[in-house]
Ligand code: AMP
């Protein structure tokens with residue numbers, strides 16, 4: 696049977712809807728062999744996921760998806776094979792979560808001004824004391840009937856230029872690559888085809904990332920087209936970066952996409968896992 700990798704998923708430790716335990720169970724059902732849990736700015740779901748993965752006989756890669764301010768833009772960097780005990784990583788992620796709370800308060804104020812009251816309290820209640828994200832605001836707005844679905848909330852309120860959008864001010868690319876390295880992990884540019892960048896801007900990002908010691912880019916991501924995959928494969932090869940694959944699964948109600956169901960990594964790209972046995976990252 697094919698060895699199936701899914702190296703980008705979310706649980707209730709960030710903005711996913713399944714607990715880490717249930718997420719691992721679903722991955723097992725979907726025949727995933729190696730699963731990375733990569734919650735936004737949090738490694739708090741890893742211990743629970745690891746226990747369940749051991750029980751079910753599936754390989755769990757401890758991961759994280761970190762928000763990065765790159766100039767005026769926000770991008771995401773995935774760390775794979777990070778040591779959850781690393782103090783620098785723990786400290787830095789808790790700082791990111793503090794920044795998320797500050798951003799959430801500002802989002803609440805701005806939404807209030809545009810006629811949507813209680814959004815801060817509502818979103819905070821939905822995140823159950825864990826990390827607060829735009830997704831929680833989106834769910835609150837849908838629950839209150841302001842908009843029909845979360846995709847529309849984003850479009851109307853939560854993206855650049857819209858009333859509830861606050862970019863936030865996250866760590867730099869340099870810092871994030873360094874934290875991941877300090878935690879013994881590998882860094883990956885998450886879903887590069889999704890950024891609203893020109894080809895030149897994207898290549899500047901890959902250049903900066905490579906220079907800083909970054910390892911890979913997501914050549915395959917959940918909602919990529921075949922074209923996206925081949926374009927990102929080309930970039931990976933050009934920059935001497937490895938390729939990663941991840942569904943970016945957030946829960947069954949979030950997308951039609953199943954955990955572990957993605958296009959194959961195009962030929963010619965070095966998979967990020969090619970030397971994992973040697974590095975003792977996951978297996
Ligand atoms: P945050 O990290 O708090 O800024 O929230 C980013 C998260 O919001 C992403 O990881 C997605 O889960 C979600 N998201 C971003 N854009 C959209 C969109 N257009 N539709 C639905 N969810 C989105």
Ligand code: MN
Nearest residue numbers: 705710830945
């Ligand atoms: Mn998310």
Ligand code: MN
Nearest residue numbers: 760771885886
């Ligand atoms: Mn992301």
Ligand code: MN
Nearest residue numbers: 703705760943
């Ligand atoms: Mn993600």
